[in-house]
Amino acid sequence: MPPSSVLKTMSSILSPASPFKLALIQLGGVGADKAKNLVHTRDMILKAANNGAQVVVLPECFNSPYGTNYFPQYAETLQDGESVAMLSAAAKEAKVYLIGGSIPEKEEASGNIYNTLTAYDPTGRMIAKHRKVHLFDIDVPGKIKFKESDILSQGDWLTHVNTKYGKIGVGICYDMRFPEMATIAARKGCLVMIYPGAFNLITGPLHWELLQRARAVDNQMYVAACSPARDLTANYHAWGHSTVVDPKGVVIATTEESETIVYADIDPEQVKEVRTNIPLYNQRRFDVYDDVSVSIKEHEDGTATKK
């Protein structure tokens, strides 16, 4: 048993939190018909809630086919968009916190398009908005080339969603490759980092699970990533394998590539225990290198920005 002073420090690094059941909806059948995509998504949210989920997660780009050519056509504003309206109503009907995957968002004033996640509380109120911070621009010759920045603008803040179960850090897909985001979230008291994402058949097998386990073990927090199901008739073939990793770095729930819902129990005591047993938090040498979280200030709307 560690001394009580250590235990006290350990519990104080996690914002107040309680256990909850998480559901990752590995959504299938996302096609060209947006209205149809929305109807199916709502059905799956209700299904997850009926199975006891208290926090429900959707994948990246759940309302439109994935690809830069689709973004302008499917983009909508957060003020009067049909996807946001559905998400809010579904969160309320299902009485769950909803991490609403992402949609192409059009900002009316600038005309910019963003890859945007919105989150809702069980009354249907939008409680956070995260715009993908790191855009997916890669070129692996002969294998995969993707350049989101041709069409999308990048987000300028981090997002820590306040829920009654504790604080949840969010990122979108490629954001997962940047460890600073998860480290900042952990040091600001988030117990889980959630990434709606859509890796592909090249980088998926290489890095999807590895990145989640890395973020989890480095930061001693839960990490979850929610993908669409794979559709070989679509232009973009998603890796699937929606996964939840615990604070020890162990995969506690996962799947293959078909449509399904992945469930996992998130327990803040597990975070505290791991951080007590292996007390990395207090062993960091900020006299030797900098703490990436100190320059970040959290705001009431869930955003976190440089001071």
Ligand SMILES: O=C(O)CCC(=O)C(=O)O
């Ligand atoms: O990082 C990767 O390999 C895939 C990222 C991605 O698909 C995305 O950001 O949408």
